[in-house]
Amino acid sequence: MNxxxxxxxxxxxxxxxxxxxxxxRASGLTVLLLPAGLKYHVGPHRLNVRLARWLADNGHLxxxxxxxxxxxxxxxxDTAMTNELWYRICLGYFVADTLLxxxxxxxRFKVSRLILIGLCGGGITAQLAAAEAPHLIQGIISIGIAVxxxxxxxxxxxxxxxxxxxxxxxxxxxxxxxxxxxxxxxETDFRNMLKIVKTALVSKISRSASSVxxxxxxxxxxxxIESFRQLQYHNIKHLLVFGKSDNRWLEFNTGIxxxxxxxxxxxxxxxxxxxxxxxxxxxxPWKKKAVEEIEHWLAKYFPFSLSET
Amino acid sequence: MNITNTFITQSTKExxxxxxNKRGRQLFYAIHEPLIKRGSKQIAWLFxxxxxxxxxxxxxxxxxxxxxxxxxxHLVMRFDYEGDGDSEGDFGxxxxxxxxxxxxxxxxxxxxxxxxxxxxxxxxxxGALVAAAAAPRVNAQKLLFWEPVVDGATYFQEGLxxxxxxxxxxxxxxxxxxxxxxxxxxxxxxxxxxxxxxxAATADSLSxxxxxxxxxxxxxxxxxICLGRNRSGEFPPAWRNLVCLPKVALxxxxxxAFWGEVRMHDDAPAALMKLSLQLAHCNEPTQKxxx
Numbered sequence: 096m097n098x099x100x101x102x103x104x105x106x107x108x109x110x111x112x113x114x115x116x117x118x119x120r121a122s123g124l125t126v127l128l129l130p131a132g133l134k135y136h137v138g139p140h141r142l143n144v145r146l147a148r149w150l151a152d153n154g155h156l157x158x159x160x161x162x163x164x165x166x167x168x169x170x171x172x173d174t175a176m177t178n179e180l181w182y183r184i185c186l187g188y189f190v191a192d193t194l195l196x197x198x199x200x201x202x203r204f205k206v207s208r209l210i211l212i213g214l215c216g217g218g219i220t221a222q223l224a225a226a227e228a229p230h231l232i233q234g235i236i237s238i239g240i241a242v243x244x245x246x247x248x249x250x251x252x253x254x255x256x257x258x259x260x261x262x263x264x265x266x267x268x269x270x271x272x273x274x275x276x277x278x279x280x281x282e283t284d285f286r287n288m289l290k291i292v293k294t295a296l297v298s299k300i301s302r303s304a305s306s307v308x309x310x311x312x313x314x315x316x317x318x319x320i321e322s323f324r325q326l327q328y329h330n331i332k333h334l335l336v337f338g339k340s341d342n343r344w345l346e347f348n349t350g351i352x353x354x355x356x357x358x359x360x361x362x363x364x365x366x367x368x369x370x371x372x373x374x375x376x377x378x379x380p381w382k383k384k385a386v387e388e389i390e391h392w393l394a395k396y397f398p399f400s401l402s403e404t
Numbered sequence: 405m406n407i408t409n410t411f412i413t414q415s416t417k418e419x420x421x422x423x424x425n426k427r428g429r430q431l432f433y434a435i436h437e438p439l440i441k442r443g444s445k446q447i448a449w450l451f452x453x454x455x456x457x458x459x460x461x462x463x464x465x466x467x468x469x470x471x472x473x474x475x476x477x478h479l480v481m482r483f484d485y486e487g488d489g490d491s492e493g494d495f496g497x498x499x500x501x502x503x504x505x506x507x508x509x510x511x512x513x514x515x516x517x518x519x520x521x522x523x524x525x526x527x528x529x530x531g532a533l534v535a536a537a538a539a540p541r542v543n544a545q546k547l548l549f550w551e552p553v554v555d556g557a558t559y560f561q562e563g564l565x566x567x568x569x570x571x572x573x574x575x576x577x578x579x580x581x582x583x584x585x586x587x588x589x590x591x592x593x594x595x596x597x598x599x600x601x602x603x604a605a606t607a608d609s610l611s612x613x614x615x616x617x618x619x620x621x622x623x624x625x626x627x628x629i630c631l632g633r634n635r636s637g638e639f640p641p642a643w644r645n646l647v648c649l650p651k652v653a654l655x656x657x658x659x660x661a662f663w664g665e666v667r668m669h670d671d672a673p674a675a676l677m678k679l680s681l682q683l684a685h686c687n688e689p690t691q692k693x694x695x
């Protein structure tokens with residue numbers, strides 16, 4: 096293991112930190128791994144550590160990075176509802192720090208090609224950062240990228256398509272002993288269940304009464320499709336990895352893929368869906384599948400060049 | 405020791421780097437050094453993390469406690485166990501004695517680099533089980549625990565239950581029952597606890613640890629902060645048994661449980677920080693529960 100502490104001081108005098116994984120032989124590619132939402136640079140169940148070390152073993156320089164207020168970095172985030180902080184992240188709260196890290200990597204290590212990887216909020220941060228500074232970034236890998244904005248205050252909204260998918264799941268579970276046991280043990284989120292049933296029923300009634308477009312997400316991030324198109328325009332390669340059991344996939348599939356993109360592989364993007372997997376790719380086979388997909392995509396678009404550092 | 409980065413603020417200095425444990429693996433560490441000394445004796449705190457995903461969730465709050473302690477004159481060292489956080493290795497292959505050995509190595513580093521008059525150990529959740537076991541071996545004179553796990557076996561069973569819940573959510577059914585998971589573990593396979601793959605050695609050693617036994621053996625002054633209890637100050641039976649031990653004091657604190665998903669983000673809960681600092685600055689436990 097060849098790793099170093101990474102620090103960068105911003106104009107505000109505060110230090111952003113991370114961990115650099117150094118390869119034995121440089122491939123010509125540098126990877127910036129972003130935190131998943133509010134989880135720090137280690138990532139959920141050390142996913143970022145594992146990815147970083149695997150990428151470094153394959154010759155890539157990797158930085159696992161904490162923006163201000165996260166992990167080992169200085170500063171602190173406001174005390175606020177978690178949803179509110181996620182909301183800010185989805186609208187670019189960590190983009191400036193991400194670009195600061197990108198610039199410093201380019202200066203310090205004479206990086207020629209840089210890609211960003213992020214799960215959930217890290218995915219949208221990566222996409223927004225690349226759209227803002229396309230000259231700095233050549234590729235994006237997003238895992239379970241967030242296409243909607245979290246609800247802050249007011250009533251919680253859910254897409255009718257997502258609600259319908261959950262309804263099917265509830266119907267399937269009616270014959271499951273485990274599901275009934277969870278209800279008896281009080282482990283079921285009844286508020287959420289009621290919300291889903293209500294949304295699905297309202298959607299069914301309104302669909303039969305009108306021809307309203309049900310693919311529209313009620314809380315779609317207005318920056319999502321705009322920044323996605325920027326990446327396409329600037330020839331920035333984008334791999335989108337989703338777990339099939341993840342709500343993020345349901346939202347992306349109905350609100351973005353079917354509505355705007357129409358096909359899983361298109362201009363500068365590829366969508367990969369891992370069967371059964373959840374949002375954070377918790378089980379081992381899902382992680383392995385994600386790594387395989389990333390390896391395949393890197394080999395296709397960022398072949399080994401030995402040209403760096 | 406390989407100190408790679410230092411950062412100085414008005415009242416503290418932070419150093420981060422990696423050092424090697426006895427097994428030759430690189431461990432991440434951070435030292436929060438006070439620039440203003442408090443009192444005549446140097447009190448140092450060794451932070452022992454929570455385990456598994458609870459470590460990831462609680463990282464920021466423990467870091468903020470480290471900063472607050474350093475600002476008030478205490479020396480703090482944080483580190484990641486082998487296979488955890490930023491350290492080298494695979495957690496799933498290790499057992500409690502390996503984690504205890506990492507605590508010893510970290511304490512040795514502190515003793516070598518600084519004059520330490522009093523060593524305290526801070527820990528939380530399942531990390532407290534490991535810390536309590538290691539305390540006598542590093543001459544710790546005081547322990548401060550946040551919501552420690554009192555029984556490793558129960559904690560492990562809760563992890564198994566979460567595994568089944570995830571299966572149900574993702575596969576719409578349980579594809580591997582609790583018994584099948586345990587069989588797999590006994591045959592040399594691994595089991596997934598909140599995303600972390602662990603082997604039989606880890607599971608067995610964790611399941612053997614009971615806080616009351618470990619504290620009885622340690623004979624060290626312990627302050628235990630219980631979070632989010634009702635205002636009447638009632639502790640569950642498993643906790644009440646702990647105060648039968650001569651040097652244990654329980655304290656209530658109205659603060660959210662931040663080692664899992666939380667609705668409200670607060671990286672330095674005021675009540676918890678205040679109580680922890682008060683207790684850290686006392687030489688002995690301040691109050692017996694129910695006294």
